[in-house]
Amino acid sequence: MTHLKNVSLSYIAQRLGVSKTLISMVINGNGDKYGISKKTQERVLKLVKDLDYKPNQFARGLRIGKSNTIGLVVSDISNTFYARIARNIEDYCSQQDYNLIICNSDENQEKEIRIINNLINKQVDGLIISSTINDTKHLELLNDKGIPFVLIDRIYYTYPCNHVIVNNFQGAKDATSYLIRKGHRNIACFTISPEYISTQVDRFSGYRSAIEEHFLHFNRKNYKVIPRDDIYNSIFRILKIMKNNKSLPTAIFLANNQLTLSLLKVCSDLEINIPGDISIVSFDDIEVFSFTNPSITCVSQPIESISQNAVKILLELIEKKDMYKDTLKQISLKTSLVKRNSVKKINN
Amino acid sequence: MTHLKNVSLSYIAQRLGVSKTLISMVINGNGDKYGISKKTQERVLKLVKDLDYKPNQFARGLRIGKSNTIGLVVSDISNTFYARIARNIEDYCSQQDYNLIICNSDENQEKEIRIINNLINKQVDGLIISSTINDTKHLELLNDKGIPFVLIDRIYYTYPCNHVIVNNFQGAKDATSYLIRKGHRNIACFTISPEYISTQVDRFSGYRSAIEEHFLHFNRKNYKVIPRDDIYNSIFRILKIMKNNKSLPTAIFLANNQLTLSLLKVCSDLEINIPGDISIVSFDDIEVFSFTNPSITCVSQPIESISQNAVKILLELIEKKDMYKDTLKQISLKTSLVKRNSVKKINN
DNA sequence: CTGAAAGCGCTTACAG
DNA sequence: CTGAAAGCGCTTACAG
Numbered sequence: 001m002t003h004l005k006n007v008s009l010s011y012i013a014q015r016l017g018v019s020k021t022l023i024s025m026v027i028n029g030n031g032d033k034y035g036i037s038k039k040t041q042e043r044v045l046k047l048v049k050d051l052d053y054k055p056n057q058f059a060r061g062l063r064i065g066k067s068n069t070i071g072l073v074v075s076d077i078s079n080t081f082y083a084r085i086a087r088n089i090e091d092y093c094s095q096q097d098y099n100l101i102i103c104n105s106d107e108n109q110e111k112e113i114r115i116i117n118n119l120i121n122k123q124v125d126g127l128i129i130s131s132t133i134n135d136t137k138h139l140e141l142l143n144d145k146g147i148p149f150v151l152i153d154r155i156y157y158t159y160p161c162n163h164v165i166v167n168n169f170q171g172a173k174d175a176t177s178y179l180i181r182k183g184h185r186n187i188a189c190f191t192i193s194p195e196y197i198s199t200q201v202d203r204f205s206g207y208r209s210a211i212e213e214h215f216l217h218f219n220r221k222n223y224k225v226i227p228r229d230d231i232y233n234s235i236f237r238i239l240k241i242m243k244n245n246k247s248l249p250t251a252i253f254l255a256n257n258q259l260t261l262s263l264l265k266v267c268s269d270l271e272i273n274i275p276g277d278i279s280i281v282s283f284d285d286i287e288v289f290s291f292t293n294p295s296i297t298c299v300s301q302p303i304e305s306i307s308q309n310a311v312k313i314l315l316e317l318i319e320k321k322d323m324y325k326d327t328l329k330q331i332s333l334k335t336s337l338v339k340r341n342s343v344k345k346i347n348n
Numbered sequence: 349m350t351h352l353k354n355v356s357l358s359y360i361a362q363r364l365g366v367s368k369t370l371i372s373m374v375i376n377g378n379g380d381k382y383g384i385s386k387k388t389q390e391r392v393l394k395l396v397k398d399l400d401y402k403p404n405q406f407a408r409g410l411r412i413g414k415s416n417t418i419g420l421v422v423s424d425i426s427n428t429f430y431a432r433i434a435r436n437i438e439d440y441c442s443q444q445d446y447n448l449i450i451c452n453s454d455e456n457q458e459k460e461i462r463i464i465n466n467l468i469n470k471q472v473d474g475l476i477i478s479s480t481i482n483d484t485k486h487l488e489l490l491n492d493k494g495i496p497f498v499l500i501d502r503i504y505y506t507y508p509c510n511h512v513i514v515n516n517f518q519g520a521k522d523a524t525s526y527l528i529r530k531g532h533r534n535i536a537c538f539t540i541s542p543e544y545i546s547t548q549v550d551r552f553s554g555y556r557s558a559i560e561e562h563f564l565h566f567n568r569k570n571y572k573v574i575p576r577d578d579i580y581n582s583i584f585r586i587l588k589i590m591k592n593n594k595s596l597p598t599a600i601f602l603a604n605n606q607l608t609l610s611l612l613k614v615c616s617d618l619e620i621n622i623p624g625d626i627s628i629v630s631f632d633d634i635e636v637f638s639f640t641n642p643s644i645t646c647v648s649q650p651i652e653s654i655s656q657n658a659v660k661i662l663l664e665l666i667e668k669k670d671m672y673k674d675t676l677k678q679i680s681l682k683t684s685l686v687k688r689n690s691v692k693k694i695n696n
Numbered sequence: 697c698t699g700a701a702a703g704c705g706c707t708t709a710c711a712g
Numbered sequence: 713c714t715g716a717a718a719g720c721g722c723t724t725a726c727a728g
Contacts, residue, residue: 019699054469058410059721062704078435087426121402265639291613293641367715407705410720
């Protein structure tokens, strides 16, 4: 079977002996609006279906300035958390007939700038961004150009934008309070670099707030920022020293799932038993946390809700630009503590 | 700062007092070819840079019929294996100035058809597909339309296409042979539904080939196809019965990483010790397999190479269509066995 | 109820 | 060395 090339509006118009205008109106569902007769509409729709005609998206885009495509910028789509976010965002987008272009910044600021420029150039209708950049010039530029965007996961305190995040402060506070209720008094907190990312900042604050609210001493030596590009070795060194000094905390709050994964291995390699020697609570509920031994108590983020809200806000911005441009949409979702087997009760 | 809207070719041409033709030639790097004077070229390039001008991709696409976008169709981007594949494909694409639209089929045949049609409609230049469909009509259609595509991971024996896969047969055979060398004689094999997917078919064949080559008895009761939508419960039931009957095999070869993850949990819940009671080797080396307890011996796929080859072949197809259309590009990559701690040596 | 025409912003023969 | 003009395939005022 040879493909009938160039099935275009003109071709259909010619076959039916009507104008391109009419075809276009009918296809776009405006037949009634323009009072095209039922009979004509049916004829058009039938041929369109028979030929499996789809309007050329370039031509349409050029004419109406819309691509029905949005861009997603994250640090690394192969990271479990973002993989699930991307998956859910794609679902909601495709339900609304939008496509998704996914890009990875690798926590590299220059790369993220390039990516965003490229996406703009591709005429995406809007962006969902989990930004790794330390300032907000790129976002100001987006605003200047009138390109809708929604931040997810990470925000800027000094430059309010539309965003969907979770209450990282409260989530971390809940996790730490839980450890305290279980009798722990010497609790460490590990976050991941770069230090300025809002999630890590807020989770540390939540941790600290729980510590202080319970009148415990905040020991600066118990707070570690683990470099992202050398997680295992860094944690290994830290725990080894602590173990040798017999200064291991009784519990650790880990502000990121990658930290927890590596910590599990370090503990296994250093023969530190979880939760026997040390209890842990992690941020993020990734699938494997229920498969590990022990299973991991953690702060779960509502990934479906983050994704759904982000898409919803973005599409509203895209489709009703004027109405929304002055009202900021900011959503902060609740986390929940998932109790598993990585925390031991201590009697003081 | 207000955005200078409509920076177009005409605008630049007007500012410089030359024609759009000339600007277009220079921008596309054909200045020398058409003998535009160095001086003029410099003036053009400078203004283009100052204005940060980028050609409208709709207009360009409409004119030259190319989108510099490719589509990736997989069952689920949040599955670790595909997340890494997607990540790598995106890397190679962006290096070549292509964008990637990612879609999830959910192992749903109708959905995959819709996705592919949608992608074609978006004028993607080509497709990389890990197909869940049980026949090849959708691929024949692609060929009819002259749309380049490359299959990854899964193939069709009856309809040869360009593809990049791993040698699943040999990988499974290596894994099983390793278990046999470690003294195992009663080895089960679990695959995941749907049964017709080539990876599962080949891995089972490899398993069986190893069994038979070593003159062991192939026990049909040891071969289980686990339904994808109920992995944990299915494995739970199977192992529970085997345990109660005291008919547990001494080892299991798992043809898919999701199976292994669930099996780990089942064994923990049924108090079956790995590798004490049962040894396991899994297909796929996912990150957590080195973090679990015990760490998992597995067949590792060269994900970077799969991704890189798929992109390379596809872009060659796209950019030199005629030259390649008659030669099939089929690549089968080697797997490697990663030995960890989930296999016990048995003395017979 | 329907159509002719303009125009979105490019690229590319063609002409000089 | 450079430009005028056609045309990619749509949508949408405008006119009747």
